[in-house]
Amino acid sequence: MNRYAVAAIYKFEMARTKRTIFQSIISPVISTSLYFIVFGSAIGSRITEIGGISYGAFIVPGLIMLSLLTQSISNASFGIYFPKFTGTIYELLSAPISSFEVLLGYVGAAATKSILLALIILATAHFFVPLEIAHPFWMLFFLVMTAITFSLFGFIIGIWADNFEKLQVIPLIVITPLVFLGGTFYSVSMLPPFWQTVTEFNPVFYLISGFRWSFYEVSDVSLLTSFFVMSGFLTFCLLAVTWIFKSGYHIKQ
Amino acid sequence: MQPIIQITDVNKVYATGFKALNNINLSIKTAEIFALLGPNGAGKTTLISTICGIVDATSGKITVEGKDIVSDYRHTRALIGLVPQELTTDAFETVWATVSFSRGLFGKKPNPAFIEKTLKSLSLWDKKDNKMIELSGGMKRRVMIAKALSHEPKILFLDEPTAGVDVELRKDMWELVRQLRNDGVTIILTTHYIEEAEEIADRIGVIKNGQLILVEDKITLMNQLGKKQLILDLKEPLTEIPSTMADFNLQINNDGLQLVYSYDKTEEHTGISTLLQHLSTASIGFKDIKTDQSSLEDIFVSLVKETS
Numbered sequence: 001m002n003r004y005a006v007a008a009i010y011k012f013e014m015a016r017t018k019r020t021i022f023q024s025i026i027s028p029v030i031s032t033s034l035y036f037i038v039f040g041s042a043i044g045s046r047i048t049e050i051g052g053i054s055y056g057a058f059i060v061p062g063l064i065m066l067s068l069l070t071q072s073i074s075n076a077s078f079g080i081y082f083p084k085f086t087g088t089i090y091e092l093l094s095a096p097i098s099s100f101e102v103l104l105g106y107v108g109a110a111a112t113k114s115i116l117l118a119l120i121i122l123a124t125a126h127f128f129v130p131l132e133i134a135h136p137f138w139m140l141f142f143l144v145m146t147a148i149t150f151s152l153f154g155f156i157i158g159i160w161a162d163n164f165e166k167l168q169v170i171p172l173i174v175i176t177p178l179v180f181l182g183g184t185f186y187s188v189s190m191l192p193p194f195w196q197t198v199t200e201f202n203p204v205f206y207l208i209s210g211f212r213w214s215f216y217e218v219s220d221v222s223l224l225t226s227f228f229v230m231s232g233f234l235t236f237c238l239l240a241v242t243w244i245f246k247s248g249y250h251i252k253q
Numbered sequence: 254m255q256p257i258i259q260i261t262d263v264n265k266v267y268a269t270g271f272k273a274l275n276n277i278n279l280s281i282k283t284a285e286i287f288a289l290l291g292p293n294g295a296g297k298t299t300l301i302s303t304i305c306g307i308v309d310a311t312s313g314k315i316t317v318e319g320k321d322i323v324s325d326y327r328h329t330r331a332l333i334g335l336v337p338q339e340l341t342t343d344a345f346e347t348v349w350a351t352v353s354f355s356r357g358l359f360g361k362k363p364n365p366a367f368i369e370k371t372l373k374s375l376s377l378w379d380k381k382d383n384k385m386i387e388l389s390g391g392m393k394r395r396v397m398i399a400k401a402l403s404h405e406p407k408i409l410f411l412d413e414p415t416a417g418v419d420v421e422l423r424k425d426m427w428e429l430v431r432q433l434r435n436d437g438v439t440i441i442l443t444t445h446y447i448e449e450a451e452e453i454a455d456r457i458g459v460i461k462n463g464q465l466i467l468v469e470d471k472i473t474l475m476n477q478l479g480k481k482q483l484i485l486d487l488k489e490p491l492t493e494i495p496s497t498m499a500d501f502n503l504q505i506n507n508d509g510l511q512l513v514y515s516y517d518k519t520e521e522h523t524g525i526s527t528l529l530q531h532l533s534t535a536s537i538g539f540k541d542i543k544t545d546q547s548s549l550e551d552i553f554v555s556l557v558k559e560t561s
Contacts, residue, residue: 002327008357012350019345087341091400094305095358096330252309 005097009105010112013079017113024075025117028067032121035063036128039185044129050187051218056129060122061212062184068118068143069150069179069204073171076110076154081161084250093252099245103155110151111144118143132215138223139214145230146207152237159250178204183212188220203229255319256280257408257439258304263313265299265463273299275463277313281408286430286440288454288471290447296463297443298338301410305335317408331360334401338412338443340393344386348377351385352399359404371399374429391422398429409433411442415449427453451475483514483525485532486541495535501528512539 017024040056047055083089092102125131133139161167182204188196199205210226213219219226244251258281265274273296281287291297302308304315306326315322317329343351352368372378375395380388385396394414401409411430415423423446430440430453444450450457450471457474459467467474490509494501501524504513516523532539 002360004357004360004362008354011357012346012354015346015350086343087337087339088343090302090307090335090337090341091355091358093307094330094333094335096327096360097358098327248309252307 013109071114072150073154076151077158080158107151111147135214142211149234257283285455288450291460334406342385349381355400356403485512485539488538
């Protein structure tokens with residue numbers, strides 16, 4: 001294991017976050033706080049409880065997931081796309097480092113950043129809504145696994161993208177709608193039967209459901225189902241990354 | 254002595270079908286300066302990129318210190334430093350951070366003293382806290398070299414190292430290259446400046462259309478292929494070469510006011526004294542006489558033309 005190389009990539013990526021603290025941390029915290037203010041404190045007080053939980057508290061896990069998913073993808077995709085764009089990837093390709101170590105550095109840093117952001121948002125939520133975490137271990141487990149899985153997914157997008165537009169297109173037109181329609185703001189049981197069936201095809205729905213369960217022991221599907229869906233997506237991402245490194249897709253000529 | 258790099262039957266065909274390398278065989282000796290010359294698109298960068306692991310060879314084998322670059326990539330890549338042709342840098346990183354990053358990436362533990370020494374040797378020490386975006390092109394080029402040297406490589410690839418740099422910096426770099434060679438580092442450079450190869454290289458390789466058309470010791474090459482000329486500035490214009498001198502390789506230039514005699518300097522009898530006697534007999538006077546030797550550039554141009 002080339003641990004110095006993994007550490008170099010990890011530190012390099014974390015340093016980029018430090019340089020862009022407004023974009024990386026402060027901006028997502030502010031935008032999520034606005035959700036807490038509008039839907040939690042203002043409108044939320046006029047909405048009835050869902051499953052015995054106040055609306056403001058109900059949306060917290062979903063909003064954390066929204067930030068976690070988008071930031072994991074954004075951090076990892078930008079992290080690997082930028083060296084491709086500037087040409088500095090030559091250094092990575094000529095270094096004595098394995099594909100796994102490259103992945104460890106980039107995905108590790110991307111996941112760390114989004115987990116930190118999620119924890120900051122969680123702490124911020126305390127200022128706006130009453131919050132409790134019934135199963136802190138499971139909460140952390142879902143947080144870490146989701147961050148790793150979607151950082152891997154972001155890494156794949158970063159490899160696939162050959163311009164900045166492609167880098168943005170998946171998070172904007174796929175991930176954000178999936179999160180919004182995956183039960184962030186409502187329980188799926190509130191939907192008509194047809195849309196309940198449609199929602200079952202949304203993988204993010206299972207993540208939000210499992211994550212919400214770790215807070216309030218309330219969920220739309222069983223914990224086990226959430227766990228299997230997340231593991232399935234993680235496996236898919238790992239297989240895709242393995243193929244990318246074996247084939248040199250969009251990396252090597 | 255085992256070559257530090259051994260390239261055997263290497264071919265590279267890109268996905269587009271373009272054959273960039275055509276059966277390349279080459280041995281690089283330890284601590285030599287090897288200059289790879291060739292016109293644009295000849296395959297110089299592809300060859301370097303293949304040895305460094307950036308491009309996969311379609312077939313053939315490359316070893317570094319006897320180890321295969323594919324199966325033993327950790328060992329071989331750790332020995333190599335690469336300065337690419339393009340100034341590809343992380344615009345918002347500081348000089349210190351980007352050079353330290355390179356050292357880590359190549360598996361070396363942090364060594365601030367070595368980074369300091371490297372930056373000082375490249376006159377970059379006072380720029381260590383500057384962001385890359387704030388540096389001039391020449392300074393960026395130095396940083397690229399510092400990055401390549403940061404992990405103390407045994408082999409250094411310099412792909413067009415002095416492209417676009419001023420004369421002073423070019424001479425500084427030549428000095429640095431010589432110093433590195435004296436320290437035991439093997440240098441392989443590609444260049445468009447033939448003058449550069451002539452100045453610093455020990456051996457020359459010429460590549461064209463993906464084929465190595467010549468590999469030779471620089472001095473031997475210049476002796477073997479170099480022509481020498483005797484140039485006479487005549488007092489009166491000469492319309493044709495007298496028949497008594499028809500056996501000499503003569504040429505009339507400059508509206509008949511210059512007579513040029515090309516000869517092989519390696520021959521024991523160059524024919525100069527006989528020619529001068531003939532000129533005297535024919536009453537052809539001259540006011541000045543000088544000699545000229547073909548440069549590596551002339552040799553390179555002639556070689557590339559010959560194979561066209």
